[in-house]
Amino acid sequence: MLEYIWYVxxxxxxxxxxxYSLLKERGVVLGAEVLVRVNGGEYRGIIMPRYELADDEHxxxxxxxxxxxxxxxxxxxxxxxxxxxxxxxSTHTGLKRQDDSKEKPRIALIxxxxxxxxxxxxxxxxxxxxxxxxxxxxxxxxxxxxxxxDTYPLMQEYSENITHRHWSMIAEDVKEKIEQGYDxxxxxxxxxxxxxxxxxxxxxxxxxxxxxxLVGSQRSSDRPSSDASLNLxxxxxxxxxxxxxxxxxxxxxxxxxxRIALHIGTKVRKNHTSSRDAFESIDTTPIAYVDVDSKSIDxxxxxPRRDKSxxxxxxxxxxxxxxxxxxxxxxxxxxxxxxxxxxxRGLVIEGTGLGHVGSYCFDAxxxxxxSGMLVYMTSQCIWGRLRMxxxxxxxxxxxxxxxxxxxxxxxxxxxLSWALANFADEARSIMLKDTAMExx
Amino acid sequence: MLEYIWYVxxxxxxxxxxxYSLLKERGVVLGAEVLVRVNGGEYRGIIMPRYELADDEHxxxxxxxxxxxxxxxxxxxxxxxxxxxxxxxSTHTGLKRQDDSKEKPRIALIxxxxxxxxxxxxxxxxxxxxxxxxxxxxxxxxxxxxxxxDTYPLMQEYSENITHRHWSMIAEDVKEKIEQGYDxxxxxxxxxxxxxxxxxxxxxxxxxxxxxxLVGSQRSSDRPSSDASLNLxxxxxxxxxxxxxxxxxxxxxxxxxxRIALHIGTKVRKNHTSSRDAFESIDTTPIAYVDVDSKSIDxxxxxPRRDKSxxxxxxxxxxxxxxxxxxxxxxxxxxxxxxxxxxxRGLVIEGTGLGHVGSYCFDAxxxxxxSGMLVYMTSQCIWGRLRMxxxxxxxxxxxxxxxxxxxxxxxxxxxLSWALANFADEARSIMLKDTAMExx
Numbered sequence: 059m060l061e062y063i064w065y066v067x068x069x070x071x072x073x074x075x076x077x078y079s080l081l082k083e084r085g086v087v088l089g090a091e092v093l094v095r096v097n098g099g100e101y102r103g104i105i106m107p108r109y110e111l112a113d114d115e116h117x118x119x120x121x122x123x124x125x126x127x128x129x130x131x132x133x134x135x136x137x138x139x140x141x142x143x144x145x146x147x148s149t150h151t152g153l154k155r156q157d158d159s160k161e162k163p164r165i166a167l168i169x170x171x172x173x174x175x176x177x178x179x180x181x182x183x184x185x186x187x188x189x190x191x192x193x194x195x196x197x198x199x200x201x202x203x204x205x206x207x208d209t210y211p212l213m214q215e216y217s218e219n220i221t222h223r224h225w226s227m228i229a230e231d232v233k234e235k236i237e238q239g240y241d242x243x244x245x246x247x248x249x250x251x252x253x254x255x256x257x258x259x260x261x262x263x264x265x266x267x268x269x270x271x272l273v274g275s276q277r278s279s280d281r282p283s284s285d286a287s288l289n290l291x292x293x294x295x296x297x298x299x300x301x302x303x304x305x306x307x308x309x310x311x312x313x314x315x316x317r318i319a320l321h322i323g324t325k326v327r328k329n330h331t332s333s334r335d336a337f338e339s340i341d342t343t344p345i346a347y348v349d350v351d352s353k354s355i356d357x358x359x360x361x362p363r364r365d366k367s368x369x370x371x372x373x374x375x376x377x378x379x380x381x382x383x384x385x386x387x388x389x390x391x392x393x394x395x396x397x398x399x400x401x402x403r404g405l406v407i408e409g410t411g412l413g414h415v416g417s418y419c420f421d422a423x424x425x426x427x428x429s430g431m432l433v434y435m436t437s438q439c440i441w442g443r444l445r446m447x448x449x450x451x452x453x454x455x456x457x458x459x460x461x462x463x464x465x466x467x468x469x470x471x472x473x474l475s476w477a478l479a480n481f482a483d484e485a486r487s488i489m490l491k492d493t494a495m496e497x498x
Numbered sequence: 499m500l501e502y503i504w505y506v507x508x509x510x511x512x513x514x515x516x517x518y519s520l521l522k523e524r525g526v527v528l529g530a531e532v533l534v535r536v537n538g539g540e541y542r543g544i545i546m547p548r549y550e551l552a553d554d555e556h557x558x559x560x561x562x563x564x565x566x567x568x569x570x571x572x573x574x575x576x577x578x579x580x581x582x583x584x585x586x587x588s589t590h591t592g593l594k595r596q597d598d599s600k601e602k603p604r605i606a607l608i609x610x611x612x613x614x615x616x617x618x619x620x621x622x623x624x625x626x627x628x629x630x631x632x633x634x635x636x637x638x639x640x641x642x643x644x645x646x647x648d649t650y651p652l653m654q655e656y657s658e659n660i661t662h663r664h665w666s667m668i669a670e671d672v673k674e675k676i677e678q679g680y681d682x683x684x685x686x687x688x689x690x691x692x693x694x695x696x697x698x699x700x701x702x703x704x705x706x707x708x709x710x711x712l713v714g715s716q717r718s719s720d721r722p723s724s725d726a727s728l729n730l731x732x733x734x735x736x737x738x739x740x741x742x743x744x745x746x747x748x749x750x751x752x753x754x755x756x757r758i759a760l761h762i763g764t765k766v767r768k769n770h771t772s773s774r775d776a777f778e779s780i781d782t783t784p785i786a787y788v789d790v791d792s793k794s795i796d797x798x799x800x801x802p803r804r805d806k807s808x809x810x811x812x813x814x815x816x817x818x819x820x821x822x823x824x825x826x827x828x829x830x831x832x833x834x835x836x837x838x839x840x841x842x843r844g845l846v847i848e849g850t851g852l853g854h855v856g857s858y859c860f861d862a863x864x865x866x867x868x869s870g871m872l873v874y875m876t877s878q879c880i881w882g883r884l885r886m887x888x889x890x891x892x893x894x895x896x897x898x899x900x901x902x903x904x905x906x907x908x909x910x911x912x913x914l915s916w917a918l919a920n921f922a923d924e925a926r927s928i929m930l931k932d933t934a935m936e937x938x
Binding site for chain 1 (some may be wrong): 505551621653657658660662663665689690691694702710714768769770771772773778816818820821822823824825826828830832835836840848849850851852853854855856858877879880881882883884889890891908911915
């Protein structure tokens with residue numbers, strides 16, 4: 059039976075409502091060592107006290123590595139008391155951070171450029187990379203407490219200059235680092251097209267054993283208002299400790315300096331030109347929030363679990379003859395004809411509403427499809443699902459052979475260029491198969 | 499001195515906090531007839547009681563026509579007691595709705611097609627227009643209480659089929675109705691491209707004396723979940739009674755059936771494929787909310803006031819050689835070259851972040867501008883302002899001659915096609931001039 063160990067005058071200090079009931083029901087007291095089974099993972103650690111004003115829906119446990127994680131009670135399947143709970147009294151001081159770097163997770167930080175990697179050199183006036191290992195630790199010394207980080211400067215590109223070729227290079231590099239045994243990979247990237255690259259890596263890197271986390275900053279790292287430090291800390295904390303595998307984007311959840319949100323790599327979009335919380339999960343919630351101050355990770359959505367025995371598969375080619383066209387009133391269908399006559403093999407049309415374009419585009423689309431081009435429909439509304447069977451325009455488009463894709467336009471474009479480059483005749487079926495949580 | 503008239507045991511029932519203080523300070527009591535001067539208008543009416551739980555920031559007055567309007571105290575410049583306040587006791591019953599249609603505002607309702615105008619004909623199975631005057635009143639009998647409505651079926655187009663030609667037709671028709679003396683014009687329109695048309699009318703129709711309100715519905719009017727009735731009621735209430743002139747979009751403010759939001763015609767976007775509250779004001783708030791149940795209008799933003807002495811100016815042409823291109827990684831600059839070689843005169847590029855495209859597009863852009871094409875930059879982020887002087891990519895683009903436009907991409911496209919068609923050499927300066935509240 060688990061025993062009360064740590065706080066003397068309380069059973070489960072700070073817990074109330076639903077969280078309190080759950081702990082009482084399982085006979086779990088503060089300081090007990092437990093195994094918590096949740097949707098999408100399990101965590102072994104010690105039940106921690108909560109703040110007076112905390113919500114009643116999370117249980118916080120301190121992991122063996124010394125960091126806290128918040129678990130939503132709706133996600134908890136079971137709480138099991140562990141043998142050896144009594145030992146905790148004697149290892150109480152061991153709950154503090156350990157400085158033995160051999161026990162810290164090993165993280166590879168690949169820098170590709172962008173604001174997060176830029177720093178004004180006050181000597182020359184030019185902008186240069188700040189992400190050598192030494193400079194990184196100088197910039198954010200707290201990183202040293204979290205993980206053992208190796209830095210790899212891969213390229214120095216503003217993200218608007220990133221193309222298919224760069225996606226391939228980044229994917230190959232991430233694969234290499236994973237095969238070297240890192241516990242997680244962080245990719246520092248400019249924010250302008252970070253959501254395109256996160257989609258590209260999501261498709262290119264399948265069967266991932268560990269988290270791959272893209273991180274950027276909206277304000278350069280030598281400005282006082284920079285979000286670089288917190289974003290970096292959040293990404294490294296998540297890459298190091300979350301029981302998750304896959305490609306994610308780590309950025310401010312709010313414009314304040316409180317929380318970092320972790321977004322699925324195929325369901326995120328840059329929705330603001332300048333705010334720190336510019337990145338939003340679309341038609342879903344972030345999979346997790348990281349509280350950097352308390353070093354706690356609050357998992358919200360089930361994702362594949364971390365499993366270092368998994369072998370990453372990498373398909374890193376992207377087809378250059380793929381286009382994305384946004385439809386608008388009076389759109390000139392001759393642009394579609396132009397793509398056909400220039401050997402384009404794939405087209406994503408960002409249509410209106412539930413998935414429409416003007417009937418004056420039907421002939422051009424019919425000819426494109428007859429020529430063998432794969433043509434898909436997304437919606438410029440951004441939020442919401444397509445439904446092309448509701449109105450006659452949608453039904454006409456379906457009859458012509460335009461295929462609705464319930465995913466972000468940007469993601470549909472990336473997936474089509476990836477499918478065409480890596481799957482030949484199978485591309486058509488791959489496009490409709492869930493390969494990286496991309497479907498809404 | 500104003501007197502207490504209506505409620506016997508209260509001074510200003512239901513008012514509290516700031517609103518209460520303001521009324522006390524001006525010596526105004528419940529039932530007093532007042533002239534309220536607000537930013538953007540003035541209202542004559544009777545101070546009404548408020549519900550127990552109402553906020554403390556609005557004062558509600560009943561207008562002479564019997565409808566209530568909520569005025570935010572931050573917008574109130576002055577409250578002046580009117581002579582004749584004493585008369586109110588004797589005209590108390592006159593506060594009720596009057597059925598004398600001669601006193602009701604005259605509204606022209608122009609239908610162009612789309613879901614709001616569609617009704618399944620259960621005899622033939624086809625979709626047909628429902629917006630003859632009789633059918634409209636049958637569908638939404640409450641309209642009869644609000645205004646005297648004449649209906650004008652102009653076209654029957656799904657909005658994805660609306661082109662420049664249709665914009666011109668709608669603009670000309672609205673102008674005609676205004677010149678016939680209507681107190682407001684409501685345009686029923688499919689929602690897919692309603693925000694493009696609202697921008698087109700905003701530019702085409704200047705110096706408007708009355709409100710022009712576009713309204714659509716996300717679910718067809720013969721379905722129980724339809725938003726058509728409430729949207730129509732909101733649009734007609736606003737067109738009839740708001741002290742506002744200009745082009746607005748009237749749609750559900752929330753997915754529930756509570757409030758209608760009125761958006762500026764150049765600052766609104768359809769951001770969801772299917773929800774009732776799909777339309778959102780971007781980087782600003784709706785200018786007003788209409789509570790259809792209580793028939794009250796809550797003005798939030800200063801807009802030009804209603805003034806029937808104003809003469810509407812109509813410039814209804816749109817240039818067909820204008821394009822909108824969304825940039826994405828690996829974008830093919832040959833598409834820009836194609837537009838140049840096909841006589842395009844204007845191009846809006848929906849770039850990334852603060853206003854960027856890859857440097858691999860620079861040569862094509864330089865040639866486009868050298869050929870005389872006007873090239874503008876917007877951001878696919880949707881929210882936030884452009885700042886092209888922050889990074890070297892933006893500065894390079896400015897040097898090439900690409901001009902940032904702090905407005906929605908859709909609005910920038912509409913404005914450019916309008917400026918090129920109506921202003922010849924002046925188009926360049928018109929593009930940078932605020933003509934319809936289009937700048938963020």
